[in-house]
Amino acid sequence: MEIENSLLEAAKKAREYAYCPYSGFKVGAAVLGKSGRIYTGCNIENVSYGLTNCAERTAIFKGISAGEKEFEILAVTADTKAPVAPCGACRQVMAEFRINRIIMSNMQGKRKQALLEELLPFSFDEEKLRQNK
Ligand SMILES: O=c1ccn([C@H]2C[C@H](O)[C@@H](CO)O2)c(=O)[nH]1
Ligand SMILES: [Zn+2]
Numbered sequence: 001m002e003i004e005n006s007l008l009e010a011a012k013k014a015r016e017y018a019y020c021p022y023s024g025f026k027v028g029a030a031v032l033g034k035s036g037r038i039y040t041g042c043n044i045e046n047v048s049y050g051l052t053n054c055a056e057r058t059a060i061f062k063g064i065s066a067g068e069k070e071f072e073i074l075a076v077t078a079d080t081k082a083p084v085a086p087c088g089a090c091r092q093v094m095a096e097f098r099i100n101r102i103i104m105s106n107m108q109g110k111r112k113q114a115l116l117e118e119l120l121p122f123s124f125d126e127e128k129l130r131q132n133k
Pocket of ligand 2: 054056057086088090091
């Protein structure tokens with residue numbers, strides 16, 4: 001519970017740095033690396049909307065680019081009525097790095113936990129790529 005609270009706190013702080021002039025929808029995320037380090041992220045939008053990077057991917061890419069190989073838990077938060085859920089692109093990136101535990105929350109502290117296999121069933125993975133004939 002302690003680590004979950006720390007991750008949500010870190011995600012909440014990172015959310016303040018969201019660059020979202022087009023949607024006005026601020027999101028914060030934090031991911032725990034196997035090393036024990038926490039990497040945070042916010043969403044970063046672009047005038048060519050499709051280049052937008054979500055908070056979750058910002059946090060994961062920060063971890064990878066700092067040398068982190070494996071992760072334990074990812075937390076994400078936004079100012080929504082129900083806990084915010086990661087988009088499909090972020091779920092696929094979480095699958096790439098086997099981030100199995102996801103904590104979704106809102107600003108009021110409402111939480112929901114899920115396993116990646118629940119968020120992304122029948123996922124496309126390395127094993128399927130290797131079945132290429
Ligand atoms: O889980 C989510 C959902 C949305 N967004 C961002 C993308 C975009 O900047 C804005 C609206 O979709 O919120 C995230 O960062 N994470
Ligand atoms: Zn996303």
